[in-house]
Amino acid sequence: xxxxxxxxxxxxxxxxxxxxxxxxxxxxxxxxxxxxxxxxxxxxxxxxxxxxxxxxxxxxxxxxxxxxxxxxxxxxxxxxxxxxxxxxxxxxxxxxxxxxxxxxxxxxxxxxxxxxxxxxxxxxxxxxxxxxxxxxxxxxxxxxxxxxxxxxxxxxxxxxxxxxxxxxxxxxxxxxxxxxxxxxxxxxxxxxxxxxxxxxxxxxxxxxxxxxxxxxxxxxxxxxxxxxxxxxxxxxxxxxxxxxxxxxxxxxxxxxxxxxxxxx
Amino acid sequence: xxxxxxxxxxxxxxxxxxxxxxxxxxxxxxxxxxxxxxxxxxxxxxxxxxxxxxxxxxxxxxxxxxxxxxxxxxxxxxxxxxxxxxxxxxxxxxxxxxxxxxxxxxxxxxxxxxxxxxxxxxxxxxxxxxxxxxxxxxxxxxxxxxxxxxxxxxxxxxxxxxxxxxxxxxxxxxxxxxxxxxxxxxxxxxxxxxxxxxxxxxxxxxxxxxxxxxxxxxxxxxxxxxxxxxxxxxxxxxxxxxxxxxxxxxxxxxxxxxxxxxxxxxxxxxxxxxxxxxxxxxxxxxxxxxxxxxxxxxxxxxxxxxxxxxxxxxxxxxxxxxxxxxxxxxxxx
Numbered sequence: 151x152x153x154x155x156x157x158x159x160x161x162x163x164x165x166x167x168x169x170x171x172x173x174x175x176x177x178x179x180x181x182x183x184x185x186x187x188x189x190x191x192x193x194x195x196x197x198x199x200x201x202x203x204x205x206x207x208x209x210x211x212x213x214x215x216x217x218x219x220x221x222x223x224x225x226x227x228x229x230x231x232x233x234x235x236x237x238x239x240x241x242x243x244x245x246x247x248x249x250x251x252x253x254x255x256x257x258x259x260x261x262x263x264x265x266x267x268x269x270x271x272x273x274x275x276x277x278x279x280x281x282x283x284x285x286x287x288x289x290x291x292x293x294x295x296x297x298x299x300x301x302x303x304x305x306x307x308x309x310x311x312x313x314x315x316x317x318x319x320x321x322x323x324x325x326x327x328x329x330x331x332x333x334x335x336x337x338x339x340x341x342x343x344x345x346x347x348x349x350x351x352x353x354x355x356x357x358x359x360x361x362x363x364x365x366x367x368x369x370x371x372x373x374x375x376x377x378x379x380x381x382x383x384x385x386x387x388x389x390x391x392x393x394x395x396x397x398x399x400x401x402x403x404x405x406x407x408x409x410x411x412x413x414x
Numbered sequence: 415x416x417x418x419x420x421x422x423x424x425x426x427x428x429x430x431x432x433x434x435x436x437x438x439x440x441x442x443x444x445x446x447x448x449x450x451x452x453x454x455x456x457x458x459x460x461x462x463x464x465x466x467x468x469x470x471x472x473x474x475x476x477x478x479x480x481x482x483x484x485x486x487x488x489x490x491x492x493x494x495x496x497x498x499x500x501x502x503x504x505x506x507x508x509x510x511x512x513x514x515x516x517x518x519x520x521x522x523x524x525x526x527x528x529x530x531x532x533x534x535x536x537x538x539x540x541x542x543x544x545x546x547x548x549x550x551x552x553x554x555x556x557x558x559x560x561x562x563x564x565x566x567x568x569x570x571x572x573x574x575x576x577x578x579x580x581x582x583x584x585x586x587x588x589x590x591x592x593x594x595x596x597x598x599x600x601x602x603x604x605x606x607x608x609x610x611x612x613x614x615x616x617x618x619x620x621x622x623x624x625x626x627x628x629x630x631x632x633x634x635x636x637x638x639x640x641x642x643x644x645x646x647x648x649x650x651x652x653x654x655x656x657x658x659x660x661x662x663x664x665x666x667x668x669x670x671x672x673x674x675x676x677x678x679x680x681x682x683x684x685x686x687x688x689x690x691x692x693x694x695x696x697x698x699x700x701x702x703x704x705x706x707x708x709x710x711x712x713x714x715x716x717x718x719x720x721x722x723x724x725x726x727x728x729x730x731x732x733x734x735x736x737x738x739x740x741x742x743x744x745x746x747x
Contacts, residue, residue, distance in 0.1 A: 163696040164660075165692075165694065166692070166694060167559055167698065167717055168717065172554065172697060191676075192677065225706070242602075248532075249523075249533070250526070250527075250532075253527070275677060276557075276677070277556055278555050278556075280533075280535045280655055281523065281535055282522075282523040282526060283523075285526075285527055286524075286527035287462055288524070288527065289528050290527060294492070295491070295535075296491075296608060296610050297491075297520045298518070298520070310611075314516070315489075316515065316516045317615055317616060318616040319616065320610055321610075321611045322607040322608050322611060323608070324607065325607060329742050334677040334678065337670070338664060345550070364519055364710075373568070374528075374568060375531040375535065375567075376531065376532040376569050377534065377564050378564060378565055378567060380550070381563040382555075382560055382563075384560050384561075385560070387720070390719060391557055391722045391724065392724050393724075393725050393726065393727060399520070399726075399728045400733075400736035402733065403726070403732075403733045403736035403737040403740060404732070404740045406708070408744065410652070410685065410687075410741065411741070411744050411745075413684070414652070414684065
């Protein structure tokens with residue numbers, strides 16, 4: 151079973167908000183110093199989903215990430231978990247692409263890889279959180295898509311997927327190849343083992359530029375963007391915290407209890 | 415591009431009526447259509463949608479497109495995508511709105527991929543730029559820590575999903591006039607690639623997190639699965655639901671389904687009690703729209719106090735038992 155997983159490197163969402171700074175001029179986030187970027191949480195679960203399928207059915211996992219040269223770190227992370235191969239898609243023309251442009255670049259890279267039974271993406275990115283790329287990618291590739299998966303099994307040439315809906319789950323069957331977006335309910339990603347870490351360190355991660363994947367300049371031209379960011383701001387927060395005290399912790403708790411009753 | 419005119423809403427039904435989110439979309443869509451000086455249309459899919467057409471008109475639609483087919487009674491991604499894409503190609507709307515629901519979250523990006531156009535997900539506000547007549551969308555990014563505005567300058571339709579309960583619902587007026595148009599075209603069975611085998615309703619113990627008026631959440635500072643029982647007890651006394659941060663779920667102290675935050679659930683209760691939670695960006699995202707956040711943390715500098723309305727600085731182990739006991743007493747009084 152041939153699987154391709156798309157991963158993105160993002161600002162660590164677990165940082166305290168005090169470290170979160172933006173530049174309204176460039177409409178970008180200023181990366182905090184001393185906090186390394188991480189693999190987007192949902193994408194890590196997508197890698198985990200691929201590894202579980204590989205454990206059961208054998209197969210090959212190829213990971214691709216569009217970003218800067220540093221994105222090789224998240225590709226290596228995926229390899230340390232059990233992926234076999236990886237590529238970084240880096241080109242000045244790929245910078246600041248919208249979801250449509252991103253999906254186009256990923257589609258060209260996937261077409262270059264060639265054969266696949268399953269494409270996996272996280273349900274959304276942990277930074278911009280649009281949740282668009284996976285579905286647009288499937289439409290460009292012309293393959294079926296199943297979103298918000300929390301379990302994936304492969305039975306011969308059929309994918310049996312459990313997906314999240316508002317008040318429960320759906321069990322669906324999809325043919326191969328299909329694209330599936332993965333939600334965090336799939337469960338914890340595995341920790342890399344010693345062998346995986348060694349593999350990841352030794353692996354050569356080639357970089358593909360626009361010309362390598364045959365991406366057309368017109369499709370990457372910002373003048374043709376489907377969506378353009380016109381502003382980025384930090385919303386004002388008006389919360390003023392009132393600290394409730396007491397002679398003892400128990401007394402403070404009693405005072406809070408009265409407050410809670412008055413609020414509910 | 416100038417050929418694209420009007421606003422189209424992809425409606426949703428709930429319990430045989432227009433879903434609340436659809437009535438909100440009608441409110442937002444009517445305003446946009448008025449600003450553009452164009453028509454507001456709604457697409458309704460499913461059995462008996464014809465009868466719902468009058469409803470949508472009373473809420474402000476000029477035209478209601480209905481496709482009465484039992485195939486649409488439950489959401490089917492392939493069928494809905496094809497039906498909505500076909501209508502879009504025919505009527506060529508300038509703006510298309512969907513709810514940011516499980517349906518909209520699946521359908522909008524697929525339609526965007528199929529039709530081209532621009533899309534903004536999970537919008538909090540929509541406006542028309544008076545100069546360019548472009549749709550300006552505002553949406554939370556980086557877990558709500560920043561807001562981004564965006565426009566689609568050169569492609570149509572301009573699509574957006576709107577977060578439920580963020581825009582006022584349309585007001586009903588039964589004297590409004592409009593047109594109900596029946597879509598005769600059937601979905602091509604060859605387009606149905608995904609087979610829905612079964613739908614399973616989730617059984618929830620106690621109050622459901624998303625619906626709760628009170629949520630009591632614990633963080634890593636709780637220290638153990640055993641200590642987490644204190645969180646459950648407090649939630650029980652308040653008739654509320656239990657929540658948790660990602661590290662707590664990762665530790666297995668609670669099921670993953672109780673996770674509040676960016677990679678879990680977004681809740682907006684009246685009261686959110688955060689116990690031993692420092693307030694990482696990813697968690698705050700999930701509770702920021704609560705009416706009152708109450709923080710209990712031994713670190714006075716913890717970020718949670720920056721978003722809380724009330725707080726106690728102290729060890730939760732000394733506070734929670736007394737708090738729970740006192741609340742029990744006050745509740746029984």
